[in-house]
Amino acid sequence: xxxxxxxxxxxxxxxxxxxxxxxxxxxxxxxxxxxxxxxxxxxxxxxxxxxxxxxxxxxxxxxxxxxxxxxxxxxxxxxxxxxxxxxxxxxxxxxxxxxxxxxxxxxxxxxxxxxxxxxxxxxxxxxxxxxxxxxxxxxxxxxxxxxxxxxxxxxxxxxxxxxxxxxxxxxxxxxxxxxxxxxxxxxxxxxxxxxxxxxxxxxxxxxxxxxxxxxxxxxxxxxxxxxxxxxxxxxxxxxxxxxxxxxxxxxxxxxxxxxxxx
Numbered sequence: 059x060x061x062x063x064x065x066x067x068x069x070x071x072x073x074x075x076x077x078x079x080x081x082x083x084x085x086x087x088x089x090x091x092x093x094x095x096x097x098x099x100x101x102x103x104x105x106x107x108x109x110x111x112x113x114x115x116x117x118x119x120x121x122x123x124x125x126x127x128x129x130x131x132x133x134x135x136x137x138x139x140x141x142x143x144x145x146x147x148x149x150x151x152x153x154x155x156x157x158x159x160x161x162x163x164x165x166x167x168x169x170x171x172x173x174x175x176x177x178x179x180x181x182x183x184x185x186x187x188x189x190x191x192x193x194x195x196x197x198x199x200x201x202x203x204x205x206x207x208x209x210x211x212x213x214x215x216x217x218x219x220x221x222x223x224x225x226x227x228x229x230x231x232x233x234x235x236x237x238x239x240x241x242x243x244x245x246x247x248x249x250x251x252x253x254x255x256x257x258x259x260x261x262x263x264x265x266x267x268x269x270x271x272x273x274x275x276x277x278x279x280x281x282x283x284x285x286x287x288x289x290x291x292x293x294x295x296x297x298x299x300x301x302x303x304x305x306x307x308x309x310x311x312x313x314x315x316x317x318x319x320x
Contacts, residue, residue, distance in 0.1 A: 059102065059128055059130075062098035062099075062101075062102065062124075062127070062128055062283065063098060063099055063101075063102030063103075063128070064099070065096045065098050065099055065281065066094075066096060066099060066254075067088070067094045067095075067096060067278055070085065072084065072278075074096070074278065074279075074280040074281045075098075075280070075281060075282065075283060075284045076206055076280035076281075076282065076284050077284075078206065078209035078210055079205075079209065079215070079279070079280050080215040080219070083199075083215075083219060083232070083279050083280070084278060084279060084280065086231070086232055087198070087199055087232060087278060087279055088278065090231075090232055090234050091197070091199075091234060091252070091276040092252050092276065093197075093252050093275075093276025093277060093278055094252055094253050094254075094276075094278070095251065095252065095253060095254060095257065095275055095276060095277045095278065095281075096277070096278055096281035097120070097121075097124060097196060097198070097277050097278075097281040097282045098124060098128065098281060098282070098283060099254055099281075100196065100254065100257060100275055100277060101121075101124055101125060101128050101129070101168070102128065103254050103257050103258050103261075104166065104168070104194065104257075104261065105128070105129060105130065106258075107258050107261040107262065108164060108166060108261065109163075109164055109265070110132040110133070111132065111133060111136070111163050111164075112136065112163055112164040112165070112166060113135070113136050113137075113138060113156050113160055113163050113164070113165050113166070114129070114136065114137055114138065114166045114167070114168065115138045115139070115149055115152045115153050115156060115165070115166065115167040115168070116138075116139050116140075116141075116149065116167070116168050116169070117139065117140040117141065117144070117145050117146065117147075117148040117149050117152070117169070117173065118140075118141070118143075118144035118145055118146035118147075118148070118170075118173055118203075119144070119146065119170045119172065119173060119201070119202065119203040120170070120202050120203040120206070120282035120283075121168050121169070121170060121196065121282075122139050122141045123203075123282065123283060123286065124282050124283045125137075125139065125168075126139070127283055128283075135160075136163075138152065138156060140152065146170075146172065146173040146176050146177075147173050147174075147176035147177030147178075148173075148177075149167040149168070149169035149173060149174075149193075150167060150169065150174070150177065150178045150179075150180050150181060150184075150193060151177070151180040152167065153165050153166075153167040153180075153184075153191040153192075153193065154180050154183055154184050154187070154189060154191060157184075157189045157190070157191050158187075158189070164190075164192065164265065165190075165191045165192065166191075166192040166193075166194060167191070167192070167193055167194065168194045168196065169193065169194065169195055169196070170195075170196050170198070170201075170202065170203075171195055171196065171197040171198065171199070171200075171220075171235065171237065172200065172201045172202075174193075174195050174237070178193075181193075181244050181246070181270070182244070184270050185244060185245060185246075185270065188269070189270065190267070190268060190269060190270055190271075191270050191271075192261075192264055192270070192271045192272075192273070193241070193246075193270070193271070193272045193273065194273045194275060195237045195272065195273065195274055195275060196275050196277045197235065197237055197274060197275060197276055197277060198277045198278065198279040198281075199219055199220045199232045199233070199234075199235075199279060200218050200219035200220050200279065201218040201219075202218075202279060202280070202282060203282070204218045205218035205219060205279075206280075206282075207290065207292065210306075211292065211294050211303070211306040211310075212300060212301075212302030212303040212304075212305060212306040213300075213302075213303060213306075214302075219232065219279075220232060220233040220235070221233060236250075236274070237272065237274040238250040238272065238274040240272075241271075241272030241274070244272075245269075246269070246270050246271060246272045247264065247267045247269060247270070247271045247272070248271070248272045248273075248274065249263070249264070249271070249272070249273045249274065250274045250276070251273060251274065251275045251276065252276050257273070257275060260273055261273075289309075289310075289313045291310070291313070291314065291317075292310070294306055294307050294310055295307060296311075
């Protein structure tokens with residue numbers, strides 16, 4: 059926990075936990091957004107700052123993987139994770155449901171930018187019901203977890219970063235999104251956080267708010283935790299011209315042959 063919480067961006071020499079990546083992405087992201095936050099440090103800051111009786115919610119992507127390693131709880135029922143089906147888009151709706159169930163507790167959902175884009179329609183219901191929830195969007199310009207998966211299976215970075223298209227594939231510059239303005243458009247109290255200090259200050263300020271809050275965290279890509287001491291049984295091409303895909307396919311077949319049949 060201490061090691062992961064202490065990881066910070068150090069400039070051009072910064073080496074993230076995830077090594078398999080497009081070398082353009084991190085320097086481009088930092089220049090484009092100004093974000094200096096690492097994912098593990100952000101989770102640690104949230105854990106330090108929120109109240110002991112608060113409830114946190116997460117779902118698909120890399121955030122549950124990080125949180126199962128890093129998160130500690132003060133009471134039963136304060137950690138709510140949907141990870142059986144990696145259900146992206148679950149988080150905002152779940153925050154409303156938990157708030158109905160525990161109206162006296164502060165409720166926080168941590169959600170990746172891709173999951174938020176998939177489904178955040180219950181923000182309107184949150185407003186209609188006048189419920190105070192906190193939505194923390196980890197904006198790393200893409201599907202970070204799936205980018206890791208395809209990179210580790212020899213495919214390369216393909217359509218999992220939010221990049222402009224050249225007319226055929228999304229391979230040009232990263233696309234910046236101002237999620238705080240989306241929150242403001244709904245009438246939420248919204249914060250943009252580029253540093254851990256700004257995130258901590260925003261979380262403290264939000265405690266005094268009476269309406270729903272949204273936090274736009276500019277989180278450097280590839281700063282989630284790495285590995286899972288297991289293997290991921292995913293479909294991969296058995297016939298490919300890429301040597302890296304052929305090698306990944308043989309590895310998957312090896313693990314499948316060694317696995318137990320249920």
